[in-house]
Amino acid sequence: MVTSYVSHTTVDCADAYALSRWWQAVLDYSENPDDPNEPGHEECMIYSRDGRHRLLFIEVPEVKQVKNRIHLDLRPVDGTRDAELARLTELGAAVVADRREADGTGWVVLADPEGNEFCILRSDAEIAGSRP
Template sequence: MAREWKLVVDCADPIRLARFWAEALGYLVEDHSALIDRLAATGTVPPEMYVEVDGRRAWRDLAAVRHPEDPVEPAEGRGLGRRLLFQAVPEPKQVKNRLHLDLHVGADGREAEVKRLESLGATVLREVAEWGSVHTTMADPEGNEFDVQ
């Protein structure tokens, strides 16, 4: 039985998507700088594997966000609960997602939330009214679909 899980999203720019989804969900971008500093000091990871972001080292090809109330593994900065991991892949997104997030804000808050997400870099793809439900299908800055209900 899995004790922990994370949703992994393939992307072109993990740091950018982590920042977007942290803002969208009210999550925190994970700080892996202690782990990277330790591994870099021993020569285990070369400098091309990390970059500096906001004055700290971050993985070039991986970034994660976590729920702010969930525990963290202190030596690595890895969240131990609800989290999304963004990993760089060479190929661009080509087809519709087979998995997506639904953000539930309620009918009264949907319009304002859509506008907020647009200000963060999301785009509206379509408005959907079917099966007694109304939602807005959006795309994150790299085109990954999600719904706001």
Template sequence: MAAELRRGPARRSEGIHVRLVYVLDTNDLRAEADFWCAVLGFEREEGEHQTYLALRDPGGRWPDLLLQKVPEAKAGKNRMHLDVVVPDVAAEIDRVRGLGAEVLRPTVEEDGHLLAVMADPEGNEFCVVQRLDGTPGE
């Protein structure tokens, strides 16, 4: 399997499309949706689902964030996380703290970036990042 992964990008037959969606486990769909919509500027895709709630970028540039209701609380460190890349890390930290985020690791300079490790209201980790070369975060 590892050798197959090193061969290069996957080849897809014409007509087969792949869409990347990030899924975040949560205990409270509505509260997490409020938080992440405010942080990312996404919109909820309302539906009849009791277990899932999709958040979409209204501009269609970024993958969806799908919230999945789970019974257990978060345990341990995230193996994958989101980086929120912004022009001003200090201002963004203040903004997301006002939305209910917590600073887990204060801002440090690392490899040409300023970054802080944060947690959303349920403890899911994410980073707030600023590129020091002034280029946008896209």
């Protein structure tokens, strides 16, 4: 049987270099040292530290017009959802919708500097700590 795997996730954008740098800071991703991303590049790829996930930013002439049909759900590696929310807004993310519940469940919908939505979830430690 023939199957496929996800080679990378592509994000259409106005400024591939700037947005790739922003997401590098958010995710602690890196770039290929043999093919570094530079200002003016129309395509910029960043890689997870283990190399298993890649994000490709491609410049397109159209501006974002509607809600994303696909998005990233982020879970903090260390710390809490709320601490990560503070870090991401300091980096320039905008809160689109706050879906946090009084019991600690839920998420926050954010937008990157070009308006692409993504969500921040509770950390694994927060989830584990909420179990009886």
